[in-house]
Each structure stands twice: as structure tokens, then as C-alpha cells.
Amino acid sequence: MGRKKIGIASLTAVLLLTGCTSSTPPGDGPSARPAGSTTAEAAGPSGSPASDASPLSADASPLSAFEQQLPLRGDFLSQQSATTGSVLIERRADGSTWAVLSGFSTGDASDLRLSLEEGALEQDGSGAWVDTAGYSFEIAPLDPDLPDQEIAIPGARTMPAIATLTVMDYGGPGYPSLGSVALTG
Template sequence: MVGLPVALVLSGCTSTADAVSPPPATASDSATDSADDQASDLSAFEQQLPLSGEFVSQATATEGTVDIERRSDGSVWVLLDDFHTGDASDLRLYLKEDALVQDADGYWGSAEGGYEIAVIDPDAMAQEIEVPGAWDMPEIRSLTVMDYTPPNFPALGSVALD
């Protein structure tokens, strides 16, 4: 029998004894990291807060102000104040990614769709509405009150949010 030389080749072996650990975080690094982590946990919408604006009329006379705020418990709320609009049986509040713009004829509008937030009371001048899903929303630029009546579903009034 003829012997064949055998060579062992070891590659990719490492020793954990030589591993390098990152330097320990200092107190100021931890505070910065914590603030950065908290900000990164917020949606693009939540990072914009607080937002506010005044209604402009669209399909009917609509007035009032809007404030959107994040409360200490992390919830996000829309506050309507001095709100009133025309006759409508099914008012719904929408947050929209698109800006509110005025066309050459003076009419206000934004793209269709948006995030339906809630049904609102047409007779209540002051209302507080919690925003469901705020933790997952993109940047929001406008708010619209729509009459959810087919076939047109008219926008009664909207707010450009700043």
C-alpha cells in the first residue's frame, strides 16, 4: 500500500479571546442615543407634531381651528374648536398626505383619499378625536371634513396643517 501525504488546511478559524469590544457608552452618549431611538420610534407624522391650522370652505361654509398634538401617554389627538359646517348627516374626518392647494378659480382642494380618522358630530363646536394608527403614518399635510354621502362624497372644508 502506498501512503499519500495528507495536508490539513484550516481557514476561517478565529479566537474569541482576540475579539474587540466597543467602548462603553458614556452618560452623554446614552442620552443622545435614547433621544435618537425615541425619535426613530415615532412615525413621520408623529415627528411633525404639534400641527395646527384653520378651516377653509369647500362644498359649504366651514369654519374653525384644528390642533393636532401628541399627549404624554403617546396618543395623538385632533382637537376641533369653534367648528361648524353645513348640513350633513355623516361627517368624517380625514388626514391627508397631500397639501391643500388653491386653484386659479379660488377653489381649495387636495388629492382624494387619505386616512379616515373618525365620524364627527356636525353639531359639536369643540371635539377631541384620537388618531388611530398614528404610529404608522407618513407625513400629513392637510385635514378634510367630508360628507360621506354617495355618489359625490363632497369635501365640506379642509385645513392646511403647519
């Protein structure tokens, strides 16, 4: 028994001295995927604490390209389903970043996900609204029954400039975009 206790104590000391410490588990930040990809991880339930939702002073680190754009706002445009409402994305005094949806409504989908896109929202040749190339950052699930909701945006401190917010249906084939917002300052 004595050797086992000494071995564990020695291992603990070595790990601490070499800087090996616990880090945020995978999946606690937003997943980044190329636009059009059909695989992404959920960042966590809406409103759940995330690494960027913790209180930090506003000047603790330089602002990301995304944070420098804030506040951003806009109204939903329908894509694969009639979608209405508006969004305000803001950085709060504690340094956290939030998307505030107002009057949000979309079709019958029950597995909704909110994502931020680098690409701009444009109309294609058929007149349909599509987001252009760039990365997509999945933020959180949405409650389809709540017209007004606030969603923490984990990973805001490391995001590039963002042009579009999109609501996707994760229950449908191909994860269709139900509605998007062309974000403006």
C-alpha cells in the same frame, strides 16, 4: 368525548407554539385610500378606544413621519360648504395622538368624517381649495352638532407626513370635501 378534549388542547398548544395569536381586527386602524377615491372604511366612532390611543411610553417605538411633525394646527377653509373653526393635532404624554377641534361648524351634512391627507391644500384654477395627490387616511366620524370635540387618531405611529385635515360628507354623492385645514407646525 375524551378525544375531542385532547384534540382541542393539542390544537391550542400548536397554535400557541407556532405564534398564531389574535390580532387587531380589520377596521380598527385608519383606512388608507388614494386621494379622490370614493371608498373607505370608518375607523370607528369618535372618541372610541383605538390601538394607538392606548397608553404607551413616548419612547416605546420610533416616531412616524407624521408624529415627528406634531404639534400641527390651522384654521378651516371652506370647500363645498361654509366651514369654520380650528384644529390642533397633538401627541399626548401617554403616546396617543388627538385632533382637537375648536369652534367647528359646517353645512347641513349629518354623516361627517374626518380624514388626514398627504397632499397639500392648494387653490385650483377656479380658486377652489383642493388637496393634491397622495393618500387619505380616514380617522373617525364627527358630530356635526358639537363645535368643540376631541378625536383620537388611530394609526398615527405608521403614518407618513401629513399636510391637510379634511371634513367630508359621507351622505352626499362623491363624498365632497366640506372644509379643510392646511396644517402647519
